[in-house]
Amino acid sequence: MNLDEELKLALRRKEPPPRFRDRVLAATKQRPRKIWRPLAAAALLTLVIGGTTARYVEQRREGERAKEQVLLALRITSQKLHDTREHIHELSK
Amino acid sequence: MRKTLFALLILAMTAPLHAQRLTIDIPGLADKAKEVVDITLDSQMLRLASKFLSAGDSDERAVKAIVSKLEGIYVRSYEFDSEHAYDPAVLDKVRAQLGPSWKKIVNVRGRQENSEIYFDMRAGSDQPVGLVVISAEPRELTIVNIVGPIDLDQLSHLEGEFGIPHMSKKGANDHE
Numbered sequence: 001m002n003l004d005e006e007l008k009l010a011l012r013r014k015e016p017p018p019r020f021r022d023r024v025l026a027a028t029k030q031r032p033r034k035i036w037r038p039l040a041a042a043a044l045l046t047l048v049i050g051g052t053t054a055r056y057v058e059q060r061r062e063g064e065r066a067k068e069q070v071l072l073a074l075r076i077t078s079q080k081l082h083d084t085r086e087h088i089h090e091l092s093k
Numbered sequence: 094m095r096k097t098l099f100a101l102l103i104l105a106m107t108a109p110l111h112a113q114r115l116t117i118d119i120p121g122l123a124d125k126a127k128e129v130v131d132i133t134l135d136s137q138m139l140r141l142a143s144k145f146l147s148a149g150d151s152d153e154r155a156v157k158a159i160v161s162k163l164e165g166i167y168v169r170s171y172e173f174d175s176e177h178a179y180d181p182a183v184l185d186k187v188r189a190q191l192g193p194s195w196k197k198i199v200n201v202r203g204r205q206e207n208s209e210i211y212f213d214m215r216a217g218s219d220q221p222v223g224l225v226v227i228s229a230e231p232r233e234l235t236i237v238n239i240v241g242p243i244d245l246d247q248l249s250h251l252e253g254e255f256g257i258p259h260m261s262k263k264g265a266n267d268h269e
Contacts, residue, residue, distance in 0.1 A: 059141075066134065066142035070156065073132045073166045077237045078248070080228045084208040087201050 163241035176231035
């Protein structure tokens with residue numbers, strides 16, 4: 001068999017298998033549903049990342065506030081200890 | 094029964110190791126005050142604050158070293174528009190909570206200002222495990238309660254930093 005004959009044989013018209021059209025149409029109808037999957041995954045990912053980021057930002061804000069409060073508390077404590085010491089010095093003069 | 098006794102024994106043995114948190118809230122006082130400082134930092138908040146104190150900064154590292162051992166810092170400070178806006182007797186409720194382990198280290202009574210400093214000195218501990226400062230002025234009242242081991246050496250390292258005034262540790266405990 002030469003090449004021409006092989007090509008003719010390979011490219012000859014073939015009838016589609018039974019219910020081929022129905023299967024193609026059914027697959028086409030299902031396709032739009034599959035598009036929602038990556039969209040839903042992307043939305044979920046955005047929510048997770050967004051939630052994590054918001055939690056991190058809130059935790060950071062809370063931590064910074066706690067730090068400021070610690071410094072203020074130590075400042076007030078030391079100030080009062082200092083004032084007391086000064087008071088003692090004044091009284092002992 | 095035996096288990097309960099054992100649990101009570103363990104509790105009694107470990108109780109002295111835990112510093113005491115006092116109730117320093119005085120109902121109604123904040124409403125009368127012009128300015129209020131209300132700081133409540135339990136161990137969880139102190140751990141959180143610790144994470145945000147830079148280990149690279151020597152001053153913040155010193156604060157971190159102090160804070161890491163503490164179980165709580167509680168400050169109530171009230172500033173009033175007029176003198177004698179509060180009844181000094183309200184402080185009796187704070188003093189009444191101080192058990193036998195609390196030692197009055199400083200008691201200064203002046204015309205305008207009264208200061209009291211108490212340390213919680215537990216048996217077996219070479220450093221105070223609690224501090225109470227009561228500073229009463231005609232227009233200002235401050236109560237501080239620090240819960241946990243207080244290293245005066247570390248505290249003195251904070252002098253001049255973060256607005257903390259210079260103070261010698263001798264000055265805080267050499268008068269009674």
